[in-house]
Amino acid sequence: MNLEQVETFLVITQTKNLSIAAKNLFISQSAVSHRIRNLEEKLGCKLLIRARGEKLVSLTLKGEEFIEIATRWKNLWNETKLWTLQESKMNLKVASIDSLNTCVFSSLYKDLINSNNAISLNVSSHWSKTIYDLIESHDIDIGLTLNSLKYPNAIAKPLFKSRGVVISSKSSKYPEIVHPNDLKTSNEILFSYIPEYEIWHNFWWEYDQNEYSSVDTVSLLFTMFDLEEKWAVVPIWIARVFEKIHPVKISELSVSPPEYSCYQVSNRNLIPSKLKAIKKFSVALEAYMKTDIFLSSIK
Structure with missing residues (x-):
């Protein structure tokens, strides 16, 4: 069974006339008859009834049933053809x-x-x-x-x-440039940091390691800065996002932490x-x- 045979069958079901079907398909009437005979041989059943010498045809019961199958087969063929032409995702x-x-x-x-x-x-x-x-x-x-x-x-x-900066509430009293000694770890919200930052952090606040709080996601950090004196050291790109969606103060550090x-x-x-x-x-x-x-x- 091939596409030409299926398409020929479907055109005949619409026209009920071999001559008109041949005209619509731009082939001879004998070619139409040949395709249908080959299709019936492949399927092993009779699809059309035609009196000798007559151009008008009618469908057998199997022919009526095959219309739906033939339509699905043609649609699947067209989908397959389209799929072969598309670049794979x-x-x-x-x-x-x-x-x-x-x-x-x-x-x-x-x-x-x-x-x-x-x-x-x-x-x-x-x-x-x-x-x-x-x-x-x-x-x-x-x-x-x-x-x-x-x-x-x-x-x-x-x-x-990128550099690290201090973010705090818009109402905080931290200056535009702040020294680590002016930051109390009891007010710190420690964010996830790079190993180099841990060394820098421990150098400035070695004796206050148990005083700070911490969070591990940006969404959690966003919720913390309604608290007036809380602060965190973050990459500047986090601070820039905060500026857009949550008013914060951004302070530079006079002693720079390691770059991110x-x-x-x-x-x-x-x-x-x-x-x-x-x-x-x-x-x-x-x-x-x-x-x-x-x-x-x-x-």
């Missing part, structure tokens, strides 16, 4: 720490999902170590993190650096079927990092 799995997903790369993800670039994007949030574990096991394709960790098959490519470095992490042994999608993402990421939206968020 490439699945790409990206994982990042919560703060980068929320404050830095959300616009990039939105553009990728909204554009017709043949990528099916899946984004998740994890701790840095988990991201490296997932890269190592090929469970994700790209990681975005603030840590360069040593893993046998993980490659960390530096993307950008962002890395794109991938497996050194890339899966061949993922190469094209990873390349598309990397090109989009590079272009995004030149936009005003991105640049204004990290300065």
Whole structure:
């Protein structure tokens, strides 16, 4: 059974006339009869009733039943043909720490999902170590993190650096430039930090380590700054997001904490079927990092 035979049968069911069917199909009447005979032989049953020498036909019971099957078969064939002409969607799995997903790369993800670039994007949030574990096991394709960790098959490519600043309530009394000695750890909301920050933090507040509170997601941090004297040291890109949705004061530190470095992490042994999608993402990421939206968020 082929498409020509099925289409010929369906045209005959509409016209009930072999001559008109032949005309509509731009073939001879004998060709129409030949296609139908071959179709009936393939199916092993009679579909049409035609008196000798007559052009008008009627359907057998099997012919009536076959109309629905033939219609579905033709539709499925057309869908298959369309599918073969379309570029296959490439699945790409990206994982990042919560703060980068929320404050830095959300616009990039939105553009990728909204554009017709043949990528099916899946984004998740994890701790840095988990991201490296997932890269190592090929469970994700790209990681975005603030840590360069040593893993046998993980490659960390530096993307950008940004400074740390102090955020506090708009009504707080902290000046525009503040010294660490002027910050009480009893008022601190410690946010997730890079290892280098822990060393810097311990240097200034070594004897007050049990006094601060802590949160581990940006959404939790957002809820804390109705409290007048509370403060936190965060990357500037978190502070910029706070400015837009929650009035905060941003103070520079007179003794700068370590910079926050962002890395794109991938497996050194890339899966061949993922190469094209990873390349598309990397090109989009590079272009995004030149936009005003991105640049204004990290300065």
